[in-house]
Amino acid sequence: MKIALKMAKWFAIVLVGLLLIAQFVRPARTNPPVDESQTIQARTQMTPEVAAIFDRSCRDCHSNKTVWPWYTNVAPISWFIANHVNEGRHSLNLSEWGRLDRDKQDRKLRQICDEIQDGVMPLSSYTPLHPGSTLSEEDKKTLCAWTDAERQRQSAK
Numbered sequence: 404m405k406i407a408l409k410m411a412k413w414f415a416i417v418l419v420g421l422l423l424i425a426q427f428v429r430p431a432r433t434n435p436p437v438d439e440s441q442t443i444q445a446r447t448q449m450t451p452e453v454a455a456i457f458d459r460s461c462r463d464c465h466s467n468k469t470v471w472p473w474y475t476n477v478a479p480i481s482w483f484i485a486n487h488v489n490e491g492r493h494s495l496n497l498s499e500w501g502r503l504d505r506d507k508q509d510r511k512l513r514q515i516c517d518e519i520q521d522g523v524m525p526l527s528s529y530t531p532l533h534p535g536s537t538l539s540e541e542d543k544k545t546l547c548a549w550t551d552a553e554r555q556r557q558s559a560k
């Protein structure tokens with residue numbers, strides 16, 4: 404019993420030590436500048452409902468307007484989150500929509516609807532800490548109706 408307690412104590416000390424050292428590895432929490440004329444809001448005919456869904460469920464990982472709460476400063480959570488934001492921006496950046504060519508925009512619009520219908524987006528690690536970010540069936544319908552309409556509008560041009 405005494406040995407178990409001693410070991411638990413040492414384990415705790417080592418763990419705290421490692422966590423302290425981990426704090427020195429700080430991933431960059433960037434928000435690159437936004438050219439408002441290139442955003443998906445500016446480049447598409449977006450309804451306020453759709454804009455609101457993107458804002459509350461997607462913006463933090465898929466735009467350059469990420470809100471970084473205090474816990475995004477704390478390792479190892481910070482590593483995990485910065486990685487999600489980097490990968491998220493890389494695969495879909497709503498702030499840099501205008502940089503995509505037409506085919507790519509079309510593919511991204513389709514993917515947006517696919518990912519939310521499959522329940523893959525927003526990521527399940529995100530929703531518990533962001534009340535209101537989970538999409539209702541109504542939200543999904545609104546978003547997919549919009550991506551469909553937007554794709555048609557683009558192809559009719």
Ligand code: HEC
Nearest residue numbers: 460461464487490491494495514515518519524525526529
């Ligand atoms: C917590 C961060 C996070 C949130 C919130 C989030 N995403 Fe993502 N998203 C990612 C990451 C990371 C990837 C890239 C890796 C992957 O495909 O799983 C991604 C990929 C995607 C892709 C590209 C898929 C592909 O096949 O290339 C689409 C489209 C997408 N997300 C849409 C959305 C939409 C729409 C929302 C809001 C309803 C959303 N995401 C919310 C992190 C997030």
